[in-house]
Amino acid sequence: MMRSIRLLTGFLVLATVPAAAQQAPAQPEGRAVFDMVCAMCHSVEPPAKLAPPVSHAAAYYLRKHETTDSAAAAMVAYLKAPSAETSVLPAHAIERFGLMPSQSHLSEEQLNAVARYVLSVADTAHVRPGMQHH
Numbered sequence: 001m002m003r004s005i006r007l008l009t010g011f012l013v014l015a016t017v018p019a020a021a022q023q024a025p026a027q028p029e030g031r032a033v034f035d036m037v038c039a040m041c042h043s044v045e046p047p048a049k050l051a052p053p054v055s056h057a058a059a060y061y062l063r064k065h066e067t068t069d070s071a072a073a074a075m076v077a078y079l080k081a082p083s084a085e086t087s088v089l090p091a092h093a094i095e096r097f098g099l100m101p102s103q104s105h106l107s108e109e110q111l112n113a114v115a116r117y118v119l120s121v122a123d124t125a126h127v128r129p130g131m132q133h134h
């Protein structure tokens with residue numbers, strides 16, 4: 001009896017964690033793409049792996065664009081054809097990590113979904129919207 005109560009409590013704790021951690025609308029498909037493809041190089045939050053954490057990269061996109069739609073479109077374009085000229089990151093990011101390899105092996109739908117997911121985890125406190133310049 002004791003044992004099954006403890007098991008049940010443990011299960012309830014595990015079951016409530018994801019809901020509590022979820023601040024932005026869920027992007028399940030984009031998250032799946034992220035975990036499968038992007039996570040080998042990118043963490044969501046610092047510390048960085050082989051690339052800048054996407055919560056920071058996403059914040060630079062939101063800072064530069066008026067709407068999430070336009071930020072997502074620009075990110076998808078970058079994912080297909082990365083270049084130093086179109087990167088929104090500070091120049092030292094490419095110096096430190098090198099250029100991202102193109103992700104054009106993914107479908108348009110997967111790229112859109114993963115861009116939406118990445119934007120949903122943007123750390124806008126790190127890169128404040130107030131720093132916006134047009």
Ligand code: HEC
Pocket residue numbers: 033034037038039040041042050051052054057058075078079082083086087088089093094097098099100101103106114115118
């Ligand atoms: C092989 C490693 C690797 C993989 C896989 C990878 N990235 Fe990157 N990514 C990088 C590196 C390195 C940078 C930093 C240099 C740059 O911006 O090109 C970067 C930069 C970025 C940026 C900032 C773009 C900018 O404007 O500079 C975003 C957003 C991003 N990645 C998202 C993703 C997403 C989403 C995926 C999965 C579909 C992904 N990356 C897969 C290595 C990777």
